[in-house]
Amino acid sequence: MTREIAVVAFAQTDHRRTSEEFSEVEMLMPVLHDVLAQTGLKTADIGFTCSGSSDYLAGRAFSFTLALDGVGAWPPISESHVEMDGAWALYEAWTKLLTGDADTALVYSYGKSSPGSVRDVLTRQLDPYYVAPLWPDSVALAALQAQALIDAGDTDEPALAAVAARSRSDASANPHAQLRDPVSQGEYLVRPLRTGDCPPIGDGAAAVILAAGDRARDLCERPAWIRGIDHRIEAHGLGVRDLTDSPSARLAAEKAGAFERPVDTAELHAPFTSQEVVLRKALRLGDDVRVNPSGGALAAHPIMAAGLIRIGEAAARVHRGESDRALGHATSGPCLQQNLVAVLEGDPR
Amino acid sequence: MPDVLKAPLVVEFPFTRSLGPVQSAFLTGLRERVVLGVRTGGDDGRVLVPPVEYDPVTAEELHDLVEVAPTGTVTTWAWNPAPRRGQPLSTPFAWVLVRLDGADTALLHALDAPGPDAVHTGLRVRVRWAAERVGAITDIACFEPYDGEAVQLKGNTGQFENPVTGIVAPARLDYTYSPGRAQSAYIHALGDRRMVAERCPSCRKVYVPPRGACPTCGVATAEQVEVGPRGTVTTFCIVNIKAKNLDIEVPYVYGHIALDGADLALHGRIAGIPYDQVRMGLRVEAVWTEGSRYPDHYRPTGEPDAEYDTYKELL
Known part of the structure; x- marks a missing residue:
């Protein structure tokens, strides 16, 4: 377990409300080409390929096999897929590189929320016996968490509005973001969450290349070394959990070594403003940490890619010399049920 | 580029799911207007409602069923001004987590209330039973505000005639399907009784129906070829x-x-x-x-x- 592994390239689409003129592979392909071009690698040079997506979003069975067309998977390549955010595909690729079976990995993920009704689609991930038959949509569940935070005195509506405003202002410097200007907080979607507290619904894709050791140094001027990465999950029963806290995020961060030294930057996958409040507390992020300089998931939220994008954005800041130690976080499930934390560092300058 | 093709796509399936012994007792209990929890092991012995087959902390198998009250307290809530298909009520309602009297954890359901001003954390509520009950979570129609007396329990331990052994959970999702650039062009051409393939710019292979990418080279196909x-x-x-x-x-x-x-x-x-x-x-x-x-x-x-x-x- 001593192999050094780094994120050496990151690319993403311009995230938009709809990409109906493109199939999933047509949307994905430019991102794959972009990330390969950054390193000069060709498909045949990649040791392992891993992707994340969900067929439920666009209602297309086995869409991930069609997406493989964009990779150039013939003759057969070493490949895997997770029905999860691409951050978990990155985790699988990281373990593959640790074993020494491969020196480079291509990780990608994509999501098209535009063909369906994503609030309803996400109810299908819930407990099928006691919860899914009630069709509690994703905003409703996040709103229950937000009210619990307000009741606990951890936040209030003006503080949530400030998170929303800061995120969209920061996104003005991110050409890929879907919302790049402050938006009105608007009406309650499900009280206490207003439209401004919720992520935009949209389509997009992202890709990352991982490389080990000297290969990483060859491919990237300043690799973003993965010093630690871990993911943890909580019980599925919402009423069993303390929704104002995220013990799984805290434990993942601890196992990833996030608390050993302060980070200067954190890219948090908090689709709802209230979830940033939970994560800042669980991850012990002080006011001196730059949180979501990309605008975060409140500025662009292509489901299944948004978590991978957090790690990619954190890595890109290391690549550019804007960060020396950054935290990338991804979440999955209702109310931050499952959390992944990666700690990325650049070599001393 | 021709117009983007679109068509409605409905994905619908009645999921038939079998129940474990704890789930079976809980859902049969709802049919009989009894709410059951399950007690965890160890010294703390918490009562989980809704009950689960395995302890969420220790993964220990659970089976000690205990009756809890149909009354309880709201632990958090969210006002839903625009109910969606399949949700428990068709008029505006509050989503609530309710800790029933005798339980240590909370149950998710809907609360029928006149408006958000009538709802707060700590509100006392009780179950409103569905008129027809089949052994499903929807046998609880919803909760309603309640400030009456505590309900006397009979100490039911989950023994029922004709227990339910499964549920049928219908699921339906509606999509607007659009096939993308290459397949749209192919489908448009078929309408004119022409079969239009696309050629890979790299290996020169001709694909029909075109999917927009060459699976060998991983590059976009664009050159149209009639086949x-x-x-x-x-x-x-x-x-x-x-x-x-x-x-x-x-x-x-x-x-x-x-x-x-x-x-x-x-x-x-x-x-x-x-x-x-x-x-x-x-x-x-x-x-x-x-x-x-x-x-x-x-x-x-x-x-x-x-x-x-x-x-x-x-x-």
Whole structure:
């Protein structure tokens, strides 16, 4: 377990409300080409390929096999897929590189929320016996968490509005973001969450290349070394959990070594403003940490890619010399049920 | 580029799920207007409602069922001004987590209340039972505000006549399907009785139907190439089971057809020839019926069969 592994390239689409003129592979392909071009690698040079997506979003069975067309998977390549955010595909690729079976990995993920009704689609991930038959949509569940935070005195509506405003202002410097200007907080979607507290619904894709050791140094001027990465999950029963806290995020961060030294930057996958409040507390992020300089998931939220994008954005800041130690976080499930934390560092300058 | 094609797509399925012993007792209890929890082991012995088969902390198997009250306290809530399909109430309501009296954890459901001002954390509520109950979480129609006396319990331990052993959970999701650039162009051309493939700029292979990418090279295909409408049967099967809602008599033949000019076979039904006379190498052509926007089937052209060597790479 001593192999050094780094994120050496990151690319993403311009995230938009709809990409109906493109199939999933047509949307994905430019991102794959972009990330390969950054390193000069060709498909045949990649040791392992891993992707994340969900067929439920666009209602297309086995869409991930069609997406493989964009990779150039013939003759057969070493490949895997997770029905999860691409951050978990990155985790699988990281373990593959640790074993020494491969020196480079291509990780990608994509999501098209535009063909369906994503609030309803996400109810299908819930407990099928006691919860899914009630069709509690994703905003409703996040709103229950937000009210619990307000009741606990951890936040209030003006503080949530400030998170929303800061995120969209920061996104003005991110050409890929879907919302790049402050938006009105608007009406309650499900009280206490207003439209401004919720992520935009949209389509997009992202890709990352991982490389080990000297290969990483060859491919990237300043690799973003993965010093630690871990993911943890909580019980599925919402009423069993303390929704104002995220013990799984805290434990993942601890196992990833996030608390050993302060980070200067954190890219948090908090689709709802209230979830940033939970994560800042669980991850012990002080006011001196730059949180979501990309605008975060409140500025662009292509489901299944948004978590991978957090790690990619954190890595890109290391690549550019804007960060020396950054935290990338991804979440999955209702109310931050499952959390992944990666700690990325650049070599001393 | 032609207009983006779109069509409604409904994905619908009645999921039939079997229940574990704890789930069965809980849902049967709801049918009988009894709410059960399950007690965890160890010194703390918490009562989980809704009850689960395994302890969420220790993973220990649970079976100690205890009755809890149909009354309880709201632990958090969210006002839903616009109910969506399938949700418990069709008028604006509050989503609530309710800790029932006697339970240590909270249950998710809906609360029928006149407006958000009538709801707060700590509100006392009780179950409103559905008129018809079948052994499902929806046997609780919703909760309603309640400031009355505590309810007397009978100490039910989960023994019922005719316990439910499964649930049927219908699921429906509605989509607007759009096939993307390459397939849209292909479908548009089919409506004009033309079969338009796309060529890979790198390996020069011609794909039909085009999917927008060359799976060998991983690059976009864009150059359009008209192929067919004649082609060669590369392989086939004889279908003997009639599919539901299919208006075709069995047996019939479904085959792979390498259209002239294409480097990948597509599939289609082969007709106009007895099913037992279809063979590899048979030359066929696409047949559009009156007003159809795509080929209905392929029929023999009467040409001599193709030599094996001409299509062996397309099998």
